[in-house]
Amino acid sequence: MTNDIARREPSPADVRRWRRYLADERAEASVYRDLAGRRTGEEREILLALAEAERRHEQHWLDLLGDRVGKPLRGDLRTRVLGFLARRFGSVFVLALAQRAEARSPYGADVDATPQMAADEQIHEEVVRALAARGRQRLSGTFRAAVFGANDGLVSNLALVLGISASGVPNHVVLLTGISGLLAGALSMGAGEYVSVRSQRELLEASTPNPAARTVLPDLDVDANELTLVYRARGMSPEDATTHAAEVLSGLATYNVEPDADAVEVDEHESVGNGWSAAVSSFCFFASGALIPIIPYLFGLQGTTAVIVAAVLVGIVLLGTGAVVGLLSGASPLKRALRQLAIGYGAAAATYLLGLLFGATLG
CATH class of the missing domain: 1.20.1260 (Ferritin)
Structure with a gap:
């Protein structure tokens, strides 16, 4: 050509x-x-x-x-x-x-x-x-905790702060509510992540065969061949399980080798991390996100000005986290950023309107 x-x-x-x-x-x-x-x-x-x-x-x-x-x-x-x-x-x-x-x-x-x-x-x-x-795959666990933790902190605390602010309460009440939301949410995230990781590890450990089972393979009855049941329980067909078990036992008898780990062990499960490190990471990521909406109130801003500044700051961070998700997933960073922004602002707008409604009703 x-x-x-x-x-x-x-x-x-x-x-x-x-x-x-x-x-x-x-x-x-x-x-x-x-x-x-x-x-x-x-x-x-x-x-x-x-x-x-x-x-x-x-x-x-x-x-x-x-x-x-x-x-x-x-x-x-x-x-x-x-x-x-x-x-x-x-x-x-x-x-x-x-x-x-x-x-x-x-x-x-x-x-x-x-x-x-x-x-x-x-x-x-x-x-x-x-x-x-x-x-x-290497990043998946840490990345999930970072994105979901920070995003939860951003959206939940922005929604909380805007809802309370719209109700017309004094500025110090809004600030106290935001700080309380930060601590409560971060502690909840940390505790939840710890329980989740520990529970997953315990479930996986319960599914891991006893290594001592390998030592009894040479004593199995070749005719009965109970090892066949192990492979059938793993999902092999009866014929394939019988053939594979016979090969394992034949190798032990013929070559007098150590029992192969494949005879009784399942595939190594993926690492799920440490419960305490997951808890601390989730706490920090949520807290870092939840801090953003209360920054204008920490600096003394009030009313509509504080609401606008908080929304803008959170919007910038939401765009950033959305773009990162898009980059890592191979998708459009812009679309993911706008999706993240729309979801966050949608939740905040809903609570802000509710705050206005309750404020008008109570007033």
């Missing part, structure tokens, strides 16, 4: 577009190399392979441009930001951004790009998605 394109005289618009693609490919390859520099082992090799693929795409545009390459252009703003973040952090956030960048590839609709290049970009998105998924 490259030769066919090269036979026709490209228009100035073609040349500009090719040069932009060339700059973007170079910038993306640089991002992957920078990320690879912060990785080891398999992840490093995968990232370097992605960089090599971008180099092949770069060569395609070089071949088309020929002597029209001109002065090297800079990559687009998104790619340059990616490169900066990759050099400074090399985190899952960068991989999530790279995943979105690959998803926006224009090659599928560009006649000057080969079908192989368009296919490469789609596959690159999946490769980066898989790499980012590893980091998302």
